[in-house]
Amino acid sequence: MNSILEIANLGVVFSTESGDVPAVRGVSLRVEPGETLALVGESGSGKSTVALAALGLLPGNARASGGVSVGGTDVMGASEAELARLRGRTASMVFQEPATALDPLTRIGKQIAEVVRNHRDVSRQEAAAEAAELLRRVGIPEPERRASAFPFQLSGGQRQRVVIAMAIANSPGLLVADEPTTALDVTVQAEILDLLRALAADSGTGVLLVTHNMGVVADFADRVAVMLEGEIVETGAVEDVLLRPTHEYTRRLLAAVPRLAVTVTGSGGGSGSVVGEEAEGAPVVELRDVSVQFGRGPRAVRALEEVSLTVRAGETVGLVGESGSGKSTAARVALGLVAPESGGVSLFGADLRKARGRARRALLAGVGVVLQDPVASLDARMSVAECVAEPLRVHRRGMGAGERRERVAEVLELVRLPRELARRGPRELSGGQRQRVSLARALVLEPRLLVADEPTSALDVSVQQTVLEVITELQAELGFACLFVSHDLAVVQQFAGRVVVMRGGRVEEQGPTMSTLLHPGTAYTRRLIAAVPVPDPVLQRERRERRLALGTGAGA
Amino acid sequence: MDTLLYLTRRIAQALVVILIVTVVVFGLLHALPGGPARGILGPQATPQQITLFNHDQGLDRPLPVQYLYYLRQLLHGDLGTSYTLNEAVSRLIEQRLPKTLVLTVLSAVLGLVLAIPLGMWQAVRRNKPADYVITTLSFVAYSTPVYFLGLVLVLVFTQVLRWFPSQAPQGDTVAQVFADPVALVLPVVTGAASMVAVFSRYMRAATLENLSEDYVRTARAGGSRQRAILFKHVFRNSLTPVIAMLGYYVPVLFGGALVVEQLFNYPGMGLLFWGAAQSSDYPVLLGCVLVISVATVVGSLLADVVQRVVDPRVKGGLA
Numbered sequence: 038m039n040s041i042l043e044i045a046n047l048g049v050v051f052s053t054e055s056g057d058v059p060a061v062r063g064v065s066l067r068v069e070p071g072e073t074l075a076l077v078g079e080s081g082s083g084k085s086t087v088a089l090a091a092l093g094l095l096p097g098n099a100r101a102s103g104g105v106s107v108g109g110t111d112v113m114g115a116s117e118a119e120l121a122r123l124r125g126r127t128a129s130m131v132f133q134e135p136a137t138a139l140d141p142l143t144r145i146g147k148q149i150a151e152v153v154r155n156h157r158d159v160s161r162q163e164a165a166a167e168a169a170e171l172l173r174r175v176g177i178p179e180p181e182r183r184a185s186a187f188p189f190q191l192s193g194g195q196r197q198r199v200v201i202a203m204a205i206a207n208s209p210g211l212l213v214a215d216e217p218t219t220a221l222d223v224t225v226q227a228e229i230l231d232l233l234r235a236l237a238a239d240s241g242t243g244v245l246l247v248t249h250n251m252g253v254v255a256d257f258a259d260r261v262a263v264m265l266e267g268e269i270v271e272t273g274a275v276e277d278v279l280l281r282p283t284h285e286y287t288r289r290l291l292a293a294v295p296r297l298a299v300t301v302t303g304s305g306g307g308s309g310s311v312v313g314e315e316a317e318g319a320p321v322v323e324l325r326d327v328s329v330q331f332g333r334g335p336r337a338v339r340a341l342e343e344v345s346l347t348v349r350a351g352e353t354v355g356l357v358g359e360s361g362s363g364k365s366t367a368a369r370v371a372l373g374l375v376a377p378e379s380g381g382v383s384l385f386g387a388d389l390r391k392a393r394g395r396a397r398r399a400l401l402a403g404v405g406v407v408l409q410d411p412v413a414s415l416d417a418r419m420s421v422a423e424c425v426a427e428p429l430r431v432h433r434r435g436m437g438a439g440e441r442r443e444r445v446a447e448v449l450e451l452v453r454l455p456r457e458l459a460r461r462g463p464r465e466l467s468g469g470q471r472q473r474v475s476l477a478r479a480l481v482l483e484p485r486l487l488v489a490d491e492p493t494s495a496l497d498v499s500v501q502q503t504v505l506e507v508i509t510e511l512q513a514e515l516g517f518a519c520l521f522v523s524h525d526l527a528v529v530q531q532f533a534g535r536v537v538v539m540r541g542g543r544v545e546e547q548g549p550t551m552s553t554l555l556h557p558g559t560a561y562t563r564r565l566i567a568a569v570p571v572p573d574p575v576l577q578r579e580r581r582e583r584r585l586a587l588g589t590g591a592g593a
Numbered sequence: 594m595d596t597l598l599y600l601t602r603r604i605a606q607a608l609v610v611i612l613i614v615t616v617v618v619f620g621l622l623h624a625l626p627g628g629p630a631r632g633i634l635g636p637q638a639t640p641q642q643i644t645l646f647n648h649d650q651g652l653d654r655p656l657p658v659q660y661l662y663y664l665r666q667l668l669h670g671d672l673g674t675s676y677t678l679n680e681a682v683s684r685l686i687e688q689r690l691p692k693t694l695v696l697t698v699l700s701a702v703l704g705l706v707l708a709i710p711l712g713m714w715q716a717v718r719r720n721k722p723a724d725y726v727i728t729t730l731s732f733v734a735y736s737t738p739v740y741f742l743g744l745v746l747v748l749v750f751t752q753v754l755r756w757f758p759s760q761a762p763q764g765d766t767v768a769q770v771f772a773d774p775v776a777l778v779l780p781v782v783t784g785a786a787s788m789v790a791v792f793s794r795y796m797r798a799a800t801l802e803n804l805s806e807d808y809v810r811t812a813r814a815g816g817s818r819q820r821a822i823l824f825k826h827v828f829r830n831s832l833t834p835v836i837a838m839l840g841y842y843v844p845v846l847f848g849g850a851l852v853v854e855q856l857f858n859y860p861g862m863g864l865l866f867w868g869a870a871q872s873s874d875y876p877v878l879l880g881c882v883l884v885i886s887v888a889t890v891v892g893s894l895l896a897d898v899v900q901r902v903v904d905p906r907v908k909g910g911l912a
Contacts, residue, residue, distance in 0.1 A: 092814055117819065125816030132814075137807040140826045142833075142904060151825070152815035187905045203815050 040067040041210045041243040042091055042128070046103040049086050049095065049267075060086045060099075062267040070210060073237065073244040075254040075275070078264035079290070079497040080468075087264075088215045088247045092128055093120045108210050126156040129204035131233075133216035135196035139188040145199045146172070146184025152206040171202040175232060193360075194225035201232065208240050215247045222359035222524065227568040227584065230257050249497065251294045252570030255279055255577040263287045275574045293498040295527035297569050298555065299580070318350030320383070321486045321518040322371045322404075327380035329366055329542075340366040342542045343380065348486065353512065353519040355533030355550060357526060359565070362539040368488050368522045373401055385485060402432040405479030405517070409491035411471035415463035415478075422459040425449065425478045432482055448477045451514075452507055469500035473507060480511065487512075490522040505532055526569050530554050538562050563587075599901070607894045614886040618879045619663050623656065672883070673876035675869070682880035685865055690884065691767045693861035696853065697846045699781045701839075704788025709835070711789065712796025713823065716804060727793070735790035739849055743783040743856040750779060761859035780857045784849050788842075795838055799831035806830070833904050840896025843889045 049061040061083040068074045076084045089095050090105055093112045105112040108127045115123065124130075129152075132138045140148060149171055150164035159167070165184065172180035175198040188196055197217065204212060214233065218226035234257060237244050246257060254261055254275065261278040263271040263286065271284040282288045329341040341363045348354045348371075358364045369375040370382055373389050382389040384400050392400050408414040415424050425445045429436055436444075449459060452473040463471050472492060479487055489508070493501035505528070512519060523529050529536055530550055537547040538561070546558050557563045567584040571577050630638070630646040638646075647653045651662060666673075672682035715724045734742070751759040761780045762773040770777065803809065804827060812822045847863070854863030862881055869877035901907045 094810060094814060121813075121816050121818050123816070124814050130811075130814040132807060132811060134807055138811045140808040140812070140830065141906060142829050143826065148812075151812070151817060151821075155816040155821075189906050200811065203811065206815070 039070065041070050041108055042066075042068040042245060043106045044087065044091065044104070045106075047087065047090060047105060048102040049083070049090060050100045051096075052098050052100065060267055061090070063103075064264075064267075064269055066262055066269065066272070068211060068243040068245050070243050071237070071241040072259045073246055073257055075246045075248060075258035075261045076264060077248060077251065077254055077261060077290075079249060079499065081266075082264040083267040084247045084264045085215050088130070088213050088245060091211070091213050091245060092124055092130055094124075094130070122156070125152045125203075125209070126207040127209055128211035128213065129207075129209045131197070131200050131204050131212065131214040131217045133219050135193050135200055135220060138200050139196060141188055144185050144187060145191070149184075149199065149202050149206060152203045156207050167206070168202070171206055172199070174205070174236075175199070175202045176228070177202075194221055194229065197221060197225075197229055198232070201229070201236070205236055205240075205242075209242060211243050211245065212237065213245045213247070216249070217246075218253060219248070219250065223526075223568040223570075224359065224564060226253070227256075227570070227581075230570075231585070233257070250570070251279065251291065251498075251572035252577070255572050255574040256570040256581060258574075263290070279572055279574055290499065291572065293502040294572050295498075295501075295525070295531050297527040297530055297566070297571055298551075299566070299571065299576070318352065318518075319386070320347045321350050321385060322520065323347045323381075323383045324367065324370060324377075325381040325383075327367070327370055327377040327382060329363075329370060329375055330378050340542055341370070341377070344370075344539075344542070344544050345380075346537050346544065346547065348518045348520050350485070350518055351512075351516050352535060353521055353533045355529035355536040356520060356522045356539065357524065357529050357536060357565075358539035358545075359524065361541070363542040364522050364524075364539050365490055366542075367539065368490050368520060371486075371520060372404060372406060372488055373397070398432065402428075402482050403485045405482065405484035405487045407472070407475045407479050407487065407489040407492045409494050411468060411475050411495070412463070414475055415471060417462060417464055420460050420462060421449070421454075421466070421474050424463065424474055425459075425481055428478060428482050444481060445477075448481045451480065451511060452477045467500075468496050469503060472496060472500075472504050476504070476507065476511075480515070480517075483515065484517055487517050487519045488522075489519060491524065492521075493528065494523070494525070501528070508532075526554060526566060538565070596901075600898070603894060603897060607890045610890050611887055614883065614890075615664060615667060616660070618883050618886075619660050621882075622663075622875065622879055623659075667883075672880040675877045676874045677869075677872045678874070678877070682876050685877060686862065686880055686884055688765065689860065689862045689865045692770060692859065693847070693850050693854070693863060695767055695770055696761075696777075696780055696784060696859065696861060697850050699777070700784030700849070700853075701788060701842075701846060703781055704785035705792060705839075707785070708789045708792035709796050709832075712793040712798075713800050713828065713831070715793065715797045716800035717819075717823065719801060731790040731793055734786045735794075737786075739783060739787060739852045740856055742786055743779075743853060746779055746783055747856070759857070761854075761857035763858075763860070765860075780853050780859055783856070784846075784853045787849065788846075791842075792835060792838070795835050796831060799834050800827055803827045803830045829903065833900055836896055836899050836903065840893035841889075843892035844885060847885045847888065 044064060044066050047061055047064040048059070051058045051060055064087055066074060076087060078084045086095070090101055091107065091112070093115060095101060101113060103113070107123060110119070110123055110127065112120070112123070139145065146165055146168040149168035150161070153159060153164045153167050169180040169184050172184060177183050177195060177198055188199070191199065217233065218229050221229060230253065233244070236242065248254060258275045261273060261275050262269045263278065263284065265286050271278060271282065271287050278287060279291065282291055324344055324346050326343045326345055327341055328339070328343055331338045331340055344363065344367055346354065346367065356364045356367060366375060370377055371384070373384070376390070385403055387400055389400065422445050425448060426441050429441050429444060445459065446456060449456060454470060454473050454477065458466065458470065463474060466474065493504050496504060508519070509532070521529065521533050533550050535548065536550045536553050538545040538553070540561050545561050546553060553562070554566060557566060564587070567580065567587060571580065630643045630652065634642055634646060651659060670683045672686070674681055675685060678685060711727060715727050718724050747759050750757045757779050758776045760776060762770040762776045764770050764772065808826060809822055812826055850861060851863035851866055853859070854861045855867050862884070865877060866881045868874070869881070
C-alpha cells in the first residue's frame, strides 16, 4: 500500500542501429520503507535498466512502458522538472563506478552541497556545513578539511562514500544502489555495506540493491528478485531464494558461485577444492627478495618490497591481495615485463635478468599469459585464428602455414571452442568465448607456466566456472604450472594448491591454500577472509557479527 | 608540486625550445642560396666584393663562432637588416607586430566567444535540425580557403550592402587602428570564421563526451537540472581540451593573418612577411619566423598554465 517504490509490468526497449532490443519485460516489484530488495542477475539481464527506470534516468534511446511510482509520484508520466524535484530528495542513487561518478573538477564538498541546495532553500554556508556533516556521517575523517578535496585525491572507497553522502543528503525514502561495491576491495566493500545498512536502518529508507554478487545479497538483502533475460524469474525472502531456490536458473546460478570454505560450520567447503600439499616439482619461476619501485624522487612508489615466491612444475599458486597490494606487479616481474630494482628472478632455472636477445625470447616463449579484460587484450582487427597464431609467428618462425593452421585448430579444440569461430573477430564472441581465445593463445606454444591475471573477474559466474574448468582440465592434461592472480578468495581457494597473500607490496603470508585460508596466520588475512561475504544469509549474518566484534580494519 | 617550481621548470623548457629554434633559424640563414652576401649585394657582385663583405660581416669565421655572435645580437634585439627596406628587422617587427596582434587576438576572441556556446548548444541539440545546419556551415567555413571567404565577404559587405570599407585601418599605430573600428570588422570576421568552425567542432565533441560521463548521471540523480549540469559541470570539463588545443593554434592564427592582411591591405606582420617572401628578403623572413616560433612556444606555455589552473588533476600529476 505505502510502498516507496512500486514497479508494475515495466517494459524497456532500446532502439539501436541494428533494430529494437528488448531489455526488460513485464517486471513488477515493490520496495517497502526500511526493507532492502536485491535485484540479482548476470550481465545483460536488465537489472541495471530497472534501477535506472526507477529514477527516470533511462538513456534517450530507451522506450519504457508500464508503471513506475516512487513515493506516490508517477515517474513515467513526470516532466523533467518534476523528476528533478524527485531525484535526490524522494529517491536517490549510488552507482557502480566511484572513479567516474564524481565531477573531477569540482570539490567534493561543493558537489554534496549542490544536492542539498537542489532541494532546500539554504545558504551556501549552511549547505557547506551540511556537506561536512554528511561527510562525517559516511565516515570520512576530518570532514571539514576533506570537503575541499577533489575526487582524484580520494581512494575508491572514499569516493563511494562521497557518492553515498550525496545520495543521503536529503534523507530519501528510496535508495537505489547499482552494484555499489563491485569496483571495491572486499574489506572496503564490507565497510560500505555496513554504512549503507546503518543509514537505511536509521531513517527507514527502502533500498533497491542491484548486484551480481550473491555474497552481497546474503549480507544485505531482505528479499531477492532474480532476473534472467529481462524478466523476473523468482522472488522471495533472502533465505528462501538463496538456500531453497525453486527456479532452475536460480539453482544453476547459485551452484556456479564459488564458495569460500570457512571454519564456522565445517560444511561450507567448496566442491572442487584442491588439496593443499607442498609441491615437490622443480621451481618453474622463482622471485627472490624482489623489490620494484615506480618513478623516482619523492613521488616514487614502492610497488614491491623483498617479495619472494616460487611456482613449481605442475602446481597452481594463487596470488591474492587487495588493489595496490602488488600482486599484478609481481606477476609482471615473473613475465619479465617489469625489471626489479633488486633481487633475483629465475625462470625455468635461468636468470631472467641476465638473459638477453634470443635467449630471453626463448625463455619467455615458455610462459603463456591470460589477462583480465579479453576485449582489450585481443586485437579487434584480427580474426580469432590470427590472434591464436600470433605467438607461433613470433616464436616458431620455421613453421609452415599449413602446420600453423593445424596447431591453431588443435588448441581451439583444447579450449572447447567450435572450429567455425576461428574466422570470426573477437568482438563477435561472448565474454567467455573471448577469454577462451586468450587461453588458446596462451597455450599455443605449450608453455610450462601460465600466468593468469584476474582471468575471470570480468565474467559472469556461470562463465567463470566454465573458464576455470577448462584451465583445470588442461593443466591436468598438459601439466603446466600456473600463477593465478586474483582478488577473489573463493576462486583461489577452489583453484590453487598454494596461496600467497600480498599486502602493500609485501608478502603477508603464504602456504597451502586450505590451511592458510582456513587458519590464517596473520590478522590481516583473517580480516580479509572475514570481509568476504558468503552467499548464505544465515551463515553470513553470523560472520558479519563476528567481524564487527573483531573490529573493522583500516579505513577505506 | 609547488607552482613556482613548476613554472620555473616549464619556462626553462620553453627557453630550451626557443634556443633550438634559433639554431634552426641560424642554419637557414646560412643555407641561403649564395649566402647572405649574394642576397645583399645582388647577382652582379664580383667575387672580390663578396669576400670583402663576408670578412666585414664576420661570415668567414667558423659557424659555431658565428652562431654565438648571432645569439649575442639576438639578445641585444638585433635581428639583422632588411635587404630591401633598409631598416633594422627588429624595428620593422616592432612596428608591425602590435597591429597583427590586434587582428589575431580580436579574431581569436571573437572566434571563441562564438564557437564555445555554439558547440555546447549543438551538443545539447545533437542530431536535431539546428545541429545539422550548423555542422554543415562549419564544414563550409572550414573548407573554404580564407582568401576566398574574405573575397566573398568583401563583395557582399562592401560592394552590395556597402556596410564596411574594403580596406582595413591604415594607421601605423595601434591607437590609429582602433580609431577606425568599422574598418576592422571585415578583417576580424574573416580571421575568426575558420576559428569558429574548428573550435565549435571541438567544443561540440568535448561537450558530447562529457554529457555521457557518469558524473552527469550522478548530478542528475541528485536532482540537478539540465542547465545547472551544463554550466556547473560539463562546461568546465569540456573547456580543458579546448584550452590545450588553443595553445597549438597560435601558428595557424599567424598563418591566417598573412592572408587577411594581404586581402585587406593591413600593414601588419603578415604583409611584412608576404613582401619579404616576394623580394627574397631573408633576414625579415627569418625574423618573422623567429617571432612566430616564440609566440607558439609562449602560447603553449600559457595553455599549460591555464590548464593547470582549471584542472586540479594536472597539478596532482594525474591527468
